[in-house]
Amino acid sequence: xxxxxxxxxxxxxxxxxxxxxxxxxxxxxxxxxxxxxxxxxxxxxxxxxxxxxxxxxxxxxxxxxxxxxxxxxxxxxxxxxxxxxxxxxxxxxxxxxxxxxxxxxxxxxxxxxxxxxxxxxxxxxxxxxxxxxxxxxxxxxxxxxxxxxxxxxxxxxxxxxxxxxxxxxxxxxxxxxxxxxxxxxxxxxxxxxxxxxxxxxxxxxxxxxxxxxxxxxxxxxxxxxxxxxxxxxxxxxxxxxxxxxxxxxxxxxxxxxxxxxxxxxxxxxxxxxxxxxxxxxxx
Numbered sequence: 671x672x673x674x675x676x677x678x679x680x681x682x683x684x685x686x687x688x689x690x691x692x693x694x695x696x697x698x699x700x701x702x703x704x705x706x707x708x709x710x711x712x713x714x715x716x717x718x719x720x721x722x723x724x725x726x727x728x729x730x731x732x733x734x735x736x737x738x739x740x741x742x743x744x745x746x747x748x749x750x751x752x753x754x755x756x757x758x759x760x761x762x763x764x765x766x767x768x769x770x771x772x773x774x775x776x777x778x779x780x781x782x783x784x785x786x787x788x789x790x791x792x793x794x795x796x797x798x799x800x801x802x803x804x805x806x807x808x809x810x811x812x813x814x815x816x817x818x819x820x821x822x823x824x825x826x827x828x829x830x831x832x833x834x835x836x837x838x839x840x841x842x843x844x845x846x847x848x849x850x851x852x853x854x855x856x857x858x859x860x861x862x863x864x865x866x867x868x869x870x871x872x873x874x875x876x877x878x879x880x881x882x883x884x885x886x887x888x889x890x891x892x893x894x895x896x897x898x899x900x901x902x903x904x905x906x907x908x909x910x911x912x913x914x915x916x917x918x919x920x921x922x923x924x925x926x927x928x929x930x931x932x933x934x935x936x937x938x939x940x941x942x943x944x945x946x947x948x949x950x951x952x953x
Contacts (some may be wrong), residue, residue, distance in 0.1 A: 831873030
């Protein structure tokens with residue numbers, strides 16, 4: 671079966687391609703069985719579709735008049751991306767790009783840009799009480815100018831978490847992205863006056879979905895001191911995997927603490943988005 675048939679370009683059919691048929695065709699291209707491949711697996715890195723196989727796939731599309739625009743080629747990285755594009759050929763009403771718009775809003779919170787009016791509040795939140803030594807400052811007391819630079823250093827995306835009434839309750843950040851290997855890091859800080867109400871964690875859930883949908887990331891790292899990790903330890907092996915523990919790694923509050931590295935995977939997050947935010951993820 672050719673990709674032309676998969677794309678539903680036969681005027682007698684005009685049917686969307688079946689996912690299983692796509693996997694059968696990709697199996698022919700790479701010379702091994704891919705029928706059990708997941709939609710989030712990478713065509714090249716995970717499934718062994720080398721450069722020649724990708725060129726052949728694009729050539730098949732081009733031969734039947736379904737040329738992929740240059741600005742879309744880089745976006746066709748997973749089986750799901752390719753399936754979405756082929757489906758859009760058979761259904762002109764479908765969006766042609768494999769990216770979905772993400773509403774920066776949850777049931778109880780919304781995410782918004784960090785503006786100048788938030789600066790004094792953030793400076794106070796990040797340098798007050800235990801946040802001073804447990805958040806990204808790690809005990810530093812920078813000048814306001816240095817704090818402003820620090821706030822945006824190596825940041826991929828960053829939002830103030832607010833209630834639906836507009837009251838800011840915390841900050842969620844993704845930083846140090848690695849686009850080659852498709853991962854980034856997460857950080858969050860809550861206003862001490864609102865700690866424990868779960869609103870910042872809900873805001874982090876919104877950010878996680880945004881990052882997976884908009885930046886095509888595979889996983890996100892959340893790094894934590896052992897004393898902080900107790901706040902979300904119940905998610906171990908359910909929401910995230912523990913990928914590392916650095917023993918007695920950081921000196922905080924007069925003692926050395928373990929440093930824990932947790933990873934949230936794109937495919938695992940779908941279920942948790944549904945459970946936490948009450949809707950299917952847009953990717």
